[in-house]
Amino acid sequence: LPLKQVRKLAEMCKELIIMEEGFPVIEEQLRSILDTNHKIHGRLDGTLPRDGELNPDLVAKALGKEVKSFYQPSPIVESRPPALCQGCGHRDLYDALNEVVKEHEGAKVFSDIGCYTLGALPPFRAIDTCIDMGASITMAKGASEAGVHPAIAVIGDSTFTHSGITGLLDCVNENANVTILILDNETTAMTGGQDSAGTGRIESICQGIGVDENHIHVITPLKKYFEEMKELIRKEITHEGVSVIIPRRECIQTLSRKKKAQK
Ligand code: SF4
Numbered sequence: 001l002p003l004k005q006v007r008k009l010a011e012m013c014k015e016l017i018i019m020e021e022g023f024p025v026i027e028e029q030l031r032s033i034l035d036t037n038h039k040i041h042g043r044l045d046g047t048l049p050r051d052g053e054l055n056p057d058l059v060a061k062a063l064g065k066e067v068k069s070f071y072q073p074s075p076i077v078e079s080r081p082p083a084l085c086q087g088c089g090h091r092d093l094y095d096a097l098n099e100v101v102k103e104h105e106g107a108k109v110f111s112d113i114g115c116y117t118l119g120a121l122p123p124f125r126a127i128d129t130c131i132d133m134g135a136s137i138t139m140a141k142g143a144s145e146a147g148v149h150p151a152i153a154v155i156g157d158s159t160f161t162h163s164g165i166t167g168l169l170d171c172v173n174e175n176a177n178v179t180i181l182i183l184d185n186e187t188t189a190m191t192g193g194q195d196s197a198g199t200g201r202i203e204s205i206c207q208g209i210g211v212d213e214n215h216i217h218v219i220t221p222l223k224k225y226f227e228e229m230k231e232l233i234r235k236e237i238t239h240e241g242v243s244v245i246i247p248r249r250e251c252i253q254t255l256s257r258k259k260k261a262q263k
Helices: 003-011 025-033 055-060 089-101 115-120 135-145 157-172 202-209 223-238 252-262
Strands: 015-017 040-041 106-111 151-156 179-185 217-218 242-247
Touching: 003 025, 003 217, 025 040, 025 217, 089 151, 089 223, 089 242, 106 115, 106 135, 115 151, 135 151, 135 157, 135 179, 151 157, 157 179, 157 202, 157 242, 179 223, 202 217, 202 242, 217 223, 223 242
Parallel strands: 015 040, 106 151, 151 179, 179 242, 217 242
Antiparallel strands: none
16 A cells, blocks of 8 residues: 555544445555554444445445435345356256266265356256365365265366366376366356457367367257266266366357347
C-alpha cells in the first residue's frame, strides 16, 4: 500500500469505512498500518457482513443511510443453486461417469476448478473433491498410491493447460494407475470464452508428456454415445497405468456466441 498517501488520507478523516468485495485484505492491512486513534470499519467489525457479495442496501446501511429497498428476491422466486447449462456436454459425460463409478465401491473422482465443478451438485453429485487448480490429477495420483481404485481425475482443458500438465507428467514418470478425464469444451467458458493455451492440442500435449497413445482417447459427450462413453471409461479403468480420455464438445454458450457473430 502507498503508506504516505494512506496516512495522509486517514489524518483527514475521523473514521474510515473499507468496502471490499471478497476478503477484507486492505482492511486488515490498514488496521496494522494506522494507529489505534483511527476508527476503521468494514467487514472485520461487522459494519459489513464478513462474507458474501456487497449490494447497495448493505453499503447504504454501512453508511448510516436509510435503506429503501431490500435486495431480497421475490417470495415467488424459488432459490436455486448454479447448474451446468442445459445441453452442456459435461452433463452427458457425468451421466456416463456416474453409471461406471457406481460399479466400483471404492471409486473416487477428484475434480478441479471450472464449469464442470458444478458436477458436485445435484442431480449429478459426480465429483468427490475440488481443492484448487490442478489438484484433480495430483490428488488422483496420491489416492491411487494410497490404494484407491479407480482413482479418477476430472479436469477441464483450460485448467489442464493452466496447471494440470505437471501433474500428468508426474503420473507418467511414476506410471500411476489413474484415469484422467480432460473435459474439453474447446474454450475457457468460465472467464468468457477465450481459447485455452492447449485448444486443439490436448491429445498431442498428453502424447508429448509421455502418455501411451493407445490410452489417449477422444469421445464426443452426447447422449447418443452414452454406451460408448461408459465402455471406454470402464476399459481405461482396467488399464494399470495412465489413461487419458478427452470428452470433446464445444461449450454451447461459446458456440451460440460464434453463431450470432456470424449472422
Ligand atoms: S458455459 Fe459452456 S461449459 Fe460451462 S456449463 Fe455452460 S455450456 Fe457447459
